[in-house]
Every structure is written in structure tokens, then in C-alpha cells.
Amino acid sequence: MVGSMDVARIRALSGGVNQSGVRNHNERLLLSILQRQGALPGIDLARLMGLSPPAISTILRNLENEEILKRGDPIRGKVGKPSIPMSLNPDGILSIGLKIGRRSADALLLDVSGTVRRQLHTTYEYPLPETVFGFLDKSVKTIVGELDAAARSRICGIGIATPFELWKWHDLKGLPASKFKSWRDIDFAQEVARFTDLSVTVVNDATAACRAEHLYGRGKEFRDFAYFYIGSFIGGGIVMNHTVFEGNQGNAGALGSMRATGPLGESQQLIDVASLHLLEARLIEAGLDPKVLWRKPQDWSALSRYVDPWIGETAQELAKASLSICAVVDFEAILIDGAFPASVRDELVERVRRYLINQDTRGLIVPQIEAGSIGENARGIGAASSPIFSQFLLNTNAGLSA
16 A cells, blocks of 8 residues: 655656557557457468558568567467567556546556456545546556556556536535535546656546447457446436447447426426436335445345346336437447346347337337446446556447537
8 A cells, every 4th residue: 555655746747648649540450350250360460450560560570669469379280480479568558537426436457458456436425526526546656656667658648438427416405515516526637646647538437338348348259339327316328330439529329318298297307307317216215224235246136126126117218218319320239237236237139128128119210228248347447447548449420520
């Protein structure tokens, strides 16, 4: 544990891979292919990228010299020289992520392969700025202080996953409410610069979860898909052309704001009818502590009388929302994940599939309904992956967001 690391030392850690310059298109494309497909020899990369073998060799050599790529064992064919597969070096690129949640925050160290190497957790009554940034400051000192010099030089930045318009996300009165509203004027990069010079990437928390699924989960199976992440509030993201699409203002895929109908026919949002805060309210009404939903490891087996009705109601809403989404873009699949046990996720997905059968699908191509695979840590992993994506991988939707 390193609690006394000075600011100067932390600032010095911003060198390394993030200072190597803007990656050219071919390098980003090559790294993106290896990230999605795994180890490949140069001849296969040349074919996939439409480049000559000498051009590919130059790129591979440069990235290997930077220790971003590593060689695999030679593979001998029937004729010719053995081919040498190249893959991403997990030690070559590291990143720090922060997830800001309603009741807790997580800071983690992620490598380019998607492995969480270190994670710290804190809880609070409300996510006030001084609490959140104080936690991040201590976490950066701890995480970085446990690394050797070589690993520290590989940290490419800090990604922060935060709810959209966080200052509207409260039920406080008095002084705490005014402090909460201060999020409106918070400059994340400026706050982080108080204790480190690492670059900062801020992303919507549900979009971050979508990116984690896209890079490291089942998102690799689909070219275009929509994604629901159910936490205290439901959110989502969309992937088009193998890239998370964030939109002009970073709020594309705000699926929680889709229209829904309340029990009396009133207009509501999906966030009001398909979120875990509804399950929390049921537990409170029954005289139970809702914190049981967030304890780790998660075990909701004793709560089935409350969880099962929630799953049924949520599944109906997700079935309707899934078809509404596909009326705009004919997504191949809808992926569903959230901050709940895998058994709850699987049952929810199965019920959404069943409810789709009875929906009016005229004029629509019904999407596959599939379970996500990352789970409750998706937002933190997605936050940490954001600097890696922005600095090293190819954004095939860049022109759409210009």
C-alpha cells in the first residue's frame, strides 16, 4: 500500500505509450484485427488489410520494438518457412478506469487483453465530487505504486465512466443537493490533473459497459448490435460497423430514455419501468435491506419472491424496447447484461425471447436476444478500455460523429 506517494512521482508516470504519437490508420487497423481475432501471422494480416507483406513486416517490427506486440511459437506448414503468429502483448498497454455509481465507485487497472489486474472499491451515501475524486486520487497512487517502472510507463491514460448529466441524478435536499449539483460545472480533466498528468477520457457509463462487451465479450460475434445494461437505472449503447457509436455529443444509445407506458397509461421512460431501483423499492416495502442486492459475491436465491415478478415485468418492457430500436436500425442482436447474478441475467434473456413471440413484428426483422458476458464490472472495464480504444484502435464510425 502506497499512501504517501508524492504528486511529482505520479505526474512522471504520464510518459510511455501515450506519448508515442498518434497511431496511423494501418497500425490502428492491425491492432484492431489482432484485438478481435487473436494471434495471426503476417501473411494473414497482409491479406486482411490489403497491404503488401513488406509493408506489414514494417508495421509489425515497429510495434514489436515498442513491446505492444509479441511473437508466438512458429507454426510449421507442409511447405515453406514456418509462420510466426503475432499477438497483442498484455503487458504492452495498460489503463486505469473509474466507474462512478449511485452507491459505489470502482477504480481498476486493465491491460489491453481485457484482464483486470487490480481493483479498488468504495461505497458512499451519494457520489459527491470531493468523495469521488478523493477516491480516484488514492486509487491511482495505490495502483501505480504497486507497479515497477516498466509497467508504469505503459499506462496510457485514465477513463471515467459517469452517468449522463449526473447533477440531475439525486433525491437530496439542502446542502448535499447543492454539492451534488456542482457536478454540472466539474471539469473532469482539470480535477484529475490535480494529482496526475495522465490523459483523461470521459464516457457515458452505459456506453462504457457496451464497449467492454464489444471489445472483450460477446460483442465480437456481431457487426451491429444494441446493448442494454441494467443497474440502478437502465442504460445502453449501440455498436455499428464493429465500433461503439457515441454520437456527436457522446450520448448515442441513451436507451434508458426510450418512451414507455406507465400502469395508468401515462408517458414514462424505460428507466422508470425496467431498472433495479424498482426491485430495491420492493425490498424496502417488504422491510428488507436493499443493500443485499449489491453484496459480493451476489446471491439473490433467497429473494426469488421479489426477483421473479421484477424479471417478468422488465422482460416485457425490454421486448417492446428491442423492437422499437430495430425499427430504426436493423440490428443483428440485442445484448442484455447488468449488475445482477448470471442466473438472473439468463432468466431475463429467456423471458424477453418468449415475450417477443407475441409482439407485433410487422415490417421488422426480429433480432437475436442474447445475454452479455461481462457482468456487473462492465462499466469499470469499459471506462478503462476507453483510453486504449481512443489511442490504439480504429474507430470505424469516426466520420459519422464528425
